Amino acid sequence: MYAIEVEHLRKVYGDVVAVDDVSFHVASGECLALLGPNGAGKTTTTEILEGYRKADRGTARVLGQDPGSAGLEWRSRLGIVLQSDRDLGDLTVRESVHHFAGYFPDSYDPDKVIERVGLVEKAKSRNAKLSGGQRRRLDVALGIIGRPEVLFLDEPTTGFDPEARHEFWALIEELKADGTTILLTTHYLDEAERLADRVAVIARGRIIACDTPGNIGDRSHARAHVSWEENGHGLSKETTEPTLLVQRLAERFGGEVPSLQVHRPTLEETYLELLKNEGES
Amino acid sequence: MSTTLRIGRSRILLELRQFFRDRESALFNFLLPVILLVIFGSVFANSEIGFEDVTFTQYFLAGMIASGILYTSFQNLAIAIPMEREDGTLKRLAGLPMPKASYFIGKVGMVFVAYIAQVILILVVGVLFFRIQLPTSPTHWFTFAWVSVLGLLSCTFIGIAYSVVPKQGKGASALVAPVVLVLQFTSGVFFIFTDLPEWMQAFASLFPLKWLTQAMRSVFLPDGAQVIEASGSWQLGWCAVALGIWTVGGFLIALRVFRWAPRGQL
Incomplete structure (x- = not known):
């Protein structure tokens, strides 16, 4: 209805x-x-x-x-x-x-x-x-x-x-x-x-x-941005499989990953991206 | 009681609250005739109109009551409605389950109540401070009643129709007040009507105010004073015809031209 x-x-x-x-x-x-x-x-x-x-x-x-x-x-x-x-x-x-x-x-x-x-x-x-x-x-x-x-x-x-x-x-x-x-x-x-x-x-x-x-x-399938700290350096990687990456990192560090962040595009970023693509088409 | 009347009554109360709380409207539409009566009545305290010992103030009082009709209906609505169109009032109302007639019932009701209060105020001030004589015969009061009703209705409809003239709420009073002033000067409000040039008298005869002031003089001046009218008579029959035509015409025009939305919008 x-x-x-x-x-x-x-x-x-x-x-x-x-x-x-x-x-x-x-x-x-x-x-x-x-x-x-x-x-x-x-x-x-x-x-x-x-x-x-x-x-x-x-x-x-x-x-x-x-x-x-x-x-x-x-x-x-x-x-x-x-x-x-x-x-x-x-x-x-x-x-x-x-x-x-x-x-x-x-x-x-x-x-x-x-x-x-x-x-x-x-x-x-x-x-x-x-x-x-x-x-x-x-x-x-x-x-x-x-x-x-x-x-x-x-x-x-x-x-x-x-x-x-x-x-x-x-x-x-x-x-x-x-x-x-x-x-x-x-x-x-x-x-x-x-x-x-x-x-x-x-x-x-x-x-x-x-x-x-x-x-x-396609926000839920968008590439995620994973960042962490290793040997005093900030590292990051774009990936379509963030869970797998975090799991590997956890194994490598044997537990907590320092300064771990997994960032997916916010609604605002997705929205602006949609408008940008629309403007280009 | 039907929904239209119930909501109409509720709108009358709302309109009256807004009318009296808006300082400009209360001063310009409600108090102005009393202020003018005090000024003219004081300046011309010893003037007479040349019939027995009738004072100019008594003559002027009739003009102020007729002007009051024009202020509370035409001037009030022709200024307030463009504002309502601009500030979202009309758009909000158009989106409500409100019968359109209720809005106009609200306006007419407000005009009538405001006018009655205004007349009482004018008469009280006139009697207390300017030795105004009130008519004693019921016939005079009956004339007063029907002239007031026809005057208020015609000028209310004209005011609703005229509300489409100002493009913005802000400048509305500048487009309305001069119309009222010109009519007052040519209709025998500020001067004795027969002292005006004939072309001016003829011009004024096309509009309601001349007939309103004349009919109000028949109420507030002694019957014998009609010898100083242009035709030597109060012409109450013609007053009824002129006001009747403006009432019906004004109603039809208002119905046709009134708009809820600002120009350029549906």
Whole structure:
């Protein structure tokens, strides 16, 4: 059962092809991260799925319906966190979350949501006075208040400090545990690795790779970089069989290998490699 | 109660909170008529309009109440909606399970409540400090009610339609305030209407404010004072026709041109 299905989506603005030919699907309860450089077509794709824009070609289905024509009942099952909102500045956090709960037939308890996003101390502050990270957490609160089945998160942690980012990840993991389907757009590869079941890399309006964070770009089969210390010198070797190499080293040293490190490409390195190859092709 | 009305009511409360908490909006749309009444009422304390002993302040009060209609509806919305389009408010709302009508119920409700509060404030200040005479007959208050309703509705719809004119939220007030000022100067708000050149009177007759001020004079001036009107009469029938046309026309135009997204976006 897919919560989101996208087939051969295409969107052109004037003579700029924003989305060329994008296909992917997100299973119910899954979290898919959409990665890609600015202008790659992430936001356009997301906004088509949110019903803000119409595709020129291809089909999009969210919860089985065409976002371009679906009604309010469908909307009540979605949560949307857009990029960089500055609205609602004259209201307090508490007023905002309570007001937005009123739009949904089966919302969460507003005060619990404020607690969940960690804004209890700021509940009576005007939204305009919130820091960047607090404001983002308010946006997330307003996105999840309606108990969404599908949640769209567009660069949700921009401007967060590391601690706030980890708290946010824990919150998203709770929502995943509740069975929420999540489409996450992000520039942070560690965020994608932590939260996403699969990542899709989009470049120049096309998906160039889509797999689990561990496997994408043949990451799990990539050559590993093994380094150690021998006779006071740092040595290293690239190998496709790092386990075998470490075993041999262990035999040679008769136990511990000094300063042993086995490094596989990180998601970030793999991602950059994918984009580089795409640029060359 | 239907969802549309329930959410509409919740939006009225939200809109009012934002209206009064935004200092610029509270000053520019809500307090301005009272401030102007205090200034004009003090400067022209001893002026009369040439009918019995009716003061200019009494004449000016009618113009300020009519202006208040324009401020709380047209000026308020024509400035606030471009801001909402720019700062993400409208985009957020379009993504919610909100019936579109609820948004407009919120706007209309806010305008009506703000206007009622404003009129009470104007009248209290007028009576306490400027010896303003209030009408006593129910007929006058009935005229006041229907003129206010038609005025608010027409200027609300025009304001919603005009909100597509400013390209950005930031410069909106510069594109709205001059329109209001020109209408005030030509419609008999700051000057006695019959003192204006005829071409100016004819120009003003095309827009609602002239008819609003005239109808408000019929409420706040003695009946005999209509001899100093251009036609020698309050022309309440024509007021109803003019405001009715603007209400229906404004509604149809607003329905046609209103957009949720900034220009260049869907």
